Amino acid sequence: MAYRAAIRLSRNQQSTTYGRLNQLPVISQERKYYNGNNGSNNDHHDSKRKWSQTLKFGAGFGIAAAIAVAGIPGHVLLAEENSDKKVIEKESRVRRTQTLDKIFDYFATYRYINEKGKNVNLMSIKDFYNAVTPGSSITHGTGLISPADYSKVDDSDIHSDKLFLSCEVPAPNSILNKIQRQGLLSYTDFCFLMNVLATPRRYLDIAFLAFDITGDEEIDAKEFLKVMIKITKHTGGLGRYDDCGTREELMKSGYSGLMNHFFGKDRKKSMKKDAFIKFRGQIIDEMLWLEFTRYCKSLPDLPGLPNQQKLITDVEFCEHLLAHTNIPNKKKEAMIKRVTKFFGETSTSPTQIAEGITYSMFKSFYHVLFCGADLERCLAFLDEENAGVNREDFIGITNSISGIEVDSHVVDLVFLLFDDDQDERLSIEEFTPLLADWRLSRAFMQASTSGASILDLKLS
Numbered sequence: 001m002a003y004r005a006a007i008r009l010s011r012n013q014q015s016t017t018y019g020r021l022n023q024l025p026v027i028s029q030e031r032k033y034y035n036g037n038n039g040s041n042n043d044h045h046d047s048k049r050k051w052s053q054t055l056k057f058g059a060g061f062g063i064a065a066a067i068a069v070a071g072i073p074g075h076v077l078l079a080e081e082n083s084d085k086k087v088i089e090k091e092s093r094v095r096r097t098q099t100l101d102k103i104f105d106y107f108a109t110y111r112y113i114n115e116k117g118k119n120v121n122l123m124s125i126k127d128f129y130n131a132v133t134p135g136s137s138i139t140h141g142t143g144l145i146s147p148a149d150y151s152k153v154d155d156s157d158i159h160s161d162k163l164f165l166s167c168e169v170p171a172p173n174s175i176l177n178k179i180q181r182q183g184l185l186s187y188t189d190f191c192f193l194m195n196v197l198a199t200p201r202r203y204l205d206i207a208f209l210a211f212d213i214t215g216d217e218e219i220d221a222k223e224f225l226k227v228m229i230k231i232t233k234h235t236g237g238l239g240r241y242d243d244c245g246t247r248e249e250l251m252k253s254g255y256s257g258l259m260n261h262f263f264g265k266d267r268k269k270s271m272k273k274d275a276f277i278k279f280r281g282q283i284i285d286e287m288l289w290l291e292f293t294r295y296c297k298s299l300p301d302l303p304g305l306p307n308q309q310k311l312i313t314d315v316e317f318c319e320h321l322l323a324h325t326n327i328p329n330k331k332k333e334a335m336i337k338r339v340t341k342f343f344g345e346t347s348t349s350p351t352q353i354a355e356g357i358t359y360s361m362f363k364s365f366y367h368v369l370f371c372g373a374d375l376e377r378c379l380a381f382l383d384e385e386n387a388g389v390n391r392e393d394f395i396g397i398t399n400s401i402s403g404i405e406v407d408s409h410v411v412d413l414v415f416l417l418f419d420d421d422q423d424e425r426l427s428i429e430e431f432t433p434l435l436a437d438w439r440l441s442r443a444f445m446q447a448s449t450s451g452a453s454i455l456d457l458k459l460s
Helices: 008-014 030-034 043-053 061-070 074-097 100-107 125-131 161-167 175-182 187-198 201-211 221-232 247-252 257-263 273-292 314-322 329-347 359-369 372-382 391-402 408-418 428-441 454-459
Strands: 110-113 119-122 151-153
Touching: 074 100, 074 428, 100 125, 100 187, 125 175, 125 187, 161 175, 175 257, 175 273, 187 201, 187 221, 187 257, 187 273, 201 221, 201 273, 201 372, 201 391, 201 454, 221 247, 221 257, 273 359, 314 329, 314 408, 329 408, 359 372, 359 391, 359 408, 359 428, 372 391, 372 428, 391 408, 408 428
Parallel strands: 110 151
Antiparallel strands: 110 119
């Protein structure tokens, strides 16, 4: 296995090929949003963003010193941290165990009254990100505790600058923000986004054909809604959506940000296949950017490198991969130890760009996991004798199913982590815990069940 310790020179020479030295956009507003100072005076939103005001201190004496300086009782900080942790754990259980309609209602924070007087629950883009991202604390859902926990909105609220600023996410050239500017997300919008994210890239052509009922190589609003209304009826107990979420209502209502974005408020726009496929990539890239920047570091100024180059360490990347698997903690520690033993100090304290994980490297592998169902089928087909695939075969598979060249060092880390017998071959049994748990933790399993998938409509 060509690990980085043996090919450090070649990795540095290839860094431009993988885009590691390309300067990532600097988000000047990032601190503003994550500290909750977004200009909103809405008490409901302020309470939901309490997580961002919680001070996080180091362990041991670091905690005591920081508390002493701040003058804040230690038990208050610990209570807030424990409370936030419990909320995150509960949200993780909801994603894993509930149907899509219950996940939507749990994370949606807005309620709209339609012309028939029916309650319509709506999501912001922050709510959507949190609904499909385990461990996220960018916002928290209402939790279905009480109808009073939803923020009631009307048409003027939905399209106001105030609501947009309170829901905007800190990402450059954000497709999610463009949708938010057009309105909120309905349950039908949520089901579509979940379907697109859960569908492997190679099958997007089939998914597009499922929508293109007339065969004119374009999707219009009527075609889109005809397909999506069928899907929403297979994703949970949705009797009430017959009155609020019908094709007729979504055609004329202006609250759906996704419908407005795709088809315009007059519903006269249409969408071609290249835009359909591009949209999926934009959503995934943005969600991965938000995950990456949650805990990335910036290197000190180094000669010949752009400022503000963001990195995470090898160990942080591995911990992120393992965070939401059902692998026992003791085994996770042993897996991480293999990484630190092989790469040494650089695995936890990179001193140059070639020793850390950049966003380009990070997303190159996570695009593969978004095609996880396809990857599992490929591995099972090629590994009939259960001997596993070697590193070169694995790279070939991942590149073909994702359409993105996976970084070689990231593959080295994956083999170190999951190749338990260290025979330099990765078997389906060794890799399945990551594939299955990663999809389950994001509720992609529910979006892929029979009747809930776009592909079912085309293949049936």
